[in-house]
Amino acid sequence: MTAADVNLYLVGFMGTGKTTIGRAVAQRIGFTLIDSDQEIERQQGRPITEIFTQDGEPAFRALERAFIENGHPAERAVVSCGGGLIVPAGMLELLQSRGVVICLHASIETILARTARHRHRPLLNVEDPDARVRALYAQREPIYRRAGTMLLTDSRSLSEITGHVIRTWRREAAEFVRRHS
Ligand SMILES: Nc1ncnc2c1ncn2[C@@H]1O[C@H](COP(=O)(O)OP(=O)(O)O)[C@@H](O)[C@H]1O
Numbered sequence: 001m002t003a004a005d006v007n008l009y010l011v012g013f014m015g016t017g018k019t020t021i022g023r024a025v026a027q028r029i030g031f032t033l034i035d036s037d038q039e040i041e042r043q044q045g046r047p048i049t050e051i052f053t054q055d056g057e058p059a060f061r062a063l064e065r066a067f068i069e070n071g072h073p074a075e076r077a078v079v080s081c082g083g084g085l086i087v088p089a090g091m092l093e094l095l096q097s098r099g100v101v102i103c104l105h106a107s108i109e110t111i112l113a114r115t116a117r118h119r120h121r122p123l124l125n126v127e128d129p130d131a132r133v134r135a136l137y138a139q140r141e142p143i144y145r146r147a148g149t150m151l152l153t154d155s156r157s158l159s160e161i162t163g164h165v166i167r168t169w170r171r172e173a174a175e176f177v178r179r180h181s
């Protein structure tokens with residue numbers, strides 16, 4: 001594999017911009033964009049909210065694991081991961097064995113603002129979504145902190161973040177190929 005073909009995995013908390021930035025990055029570098037949530041919804045023929053209510057969160061995590069293990073291309077793909085995808089043990093290591101992992105970051109205030117109007121995230125469809133975001137953020141922070149290069153997205157434009165992600169991917173893809181050759 002050459003560095004120009006190495007997959008990019010975007011991870012991070014809900015609302016950090018993985019879906020939005022992934023689309024822009026894929027377009028700029030000519031890769032296929034795959035959003036894990038959209039792919040799981042397509043396979044299942046039902047929205048994430050329904051998967052959570054009908055089958056529960058553990059069933060959704062199993063679908064995410066199957067998607068990463070054998071449900072996406074091994075090369076030339078930008079994969080925008082759902083925010084909780086790297087939380088179960090072993091998932092981060094799996095991503096790191098398949099390509100470059102970049103973690104998008106944002107402050108709690110930014111996340112609250114970016115997720116407030118949406119209803120497609122089942123974990124936030126609760127009476128007090130702010131408290132839920134704060135609790136999940138605290139719980140998951142150590143996991144995101146060790147999930148590869150972290151890029152701050154607060155008050156940065158989409159094009160600035162996209163450029164930064166692409167530069168980081170180029171550098172780390174070259175290292176990835178060296179390590180795996
Ligand atoms: N850098 C940014 N500046 C302003 N708005 C952003 C930025 N990144 C994402 N958004 C907005 O925040 C919301 C959540 O973004 P999304 O890409 O769905 O995040 P994620 O996939 O990480 O949950 C969307 O409405 C998106 O347009």
Ligand SMILES: O=C(O)C1=C[C@@H](OP(=O)(O)O)[C@@H](O)[C@H](O)C1
Pocket residue numbers: 012013014015018019037048081082083084085120121122123
């Ligand atoms: O953090 C999470 O556990 C989740 C994040 C969501 O994706 P985004 O991070 O793209 O919103 C989606 O996978 C699901 O609602 C669960």
Ligand SMILES: [Mg+2]
Pocket residue numbers: 018019020035037080081082
């Ligand atoms: Mg998303």
